[in-house]
Amino acid sequence: MTISGRTVVAGVAGSPVTHSLSPLIHNAWLAGAGIDGVYVAFSPAEDGFARFVDGLRGGAVRGLNVTIPFKETALVLADEVSARARAAQAANLLVFEPDGRVRADNTDGLGMLGALAAQAPGFQPQAGPIALLGAGGAARGAAAALIAAGAPEVRIVNRTLEKAQTVAADVGGSCAAFPLEAAAAAFEGVAAVINATPAGLAGRAAFEAPLEATPETAVVMDMVYQPLVTPLLAKAQALGRRTVDGLEMLVRQAAPSFEAFYGAAPPEGVDVRCLALTALERPRP
């Protein structure tokens, strides 16, 4: 890759950020498309994100993906906020306009729906209630995206019931809250179960989800992608349920960001999923 006087710079900001797969994905797409651009990782001080964003106003970089712990702050700092970012109360994408304005968006919902469509062909969010595990930022964005996509009901299942109730009330639509102990009841008749908690992430305990209570037609998705087949997905597969993994969501949320930064859709034929899998399998320091 040659860096020129016209190279378009974008990147991801988070803390920690060094293990992010986004640079790998975006730079592979840039190389495949022959675009004069680069995508780098930034690690602003945890209390210095506002300063960092201010310094980029006017187009020092074209845009940023934003990850933990800056997604909520990113929304507040932006001058323009898309409806889906507002609904999620978080932004994973900031675009810096030449006039100094900053636009915030959230592509996580698109990534989730895209992953479902890709790995569970024929799945329709309108097909039935959807059980969502968790009530943090990821769950909030997912619930809003599912309601917007026509889900007749979203059942938010969380360890702390009060948090589930807050998210259900904020998102509105047909959202209901369930404590984790009532997961079996929440799973009855669902079209899908989606995990939006970090449970099952490498090295962390997974919870025992009573997937037996789901209909045979239910799709089970995990936003965690390390390991690729989480204990939840392994159990779903053992029960014969269709599954959708978090890596597909990661790749699919990246595509609209790429387009926002570089003005072109990701090129066909670059297997970023395979590259990401290889990177995940390598022991990382």
Ligand code: ATR
């Ligand atoms: P994010 O912004 O990535 O969604 P978060 O805001 O920290 O992360 O939210 C994490 C969610 O996962 C919470 O809903 C949390 O449950 P609580 O509200 O009870 O804290 C849930 N969570 C985390 N670890 C969990 C575990 N081991 N079992 C069940 N739920 C878990």
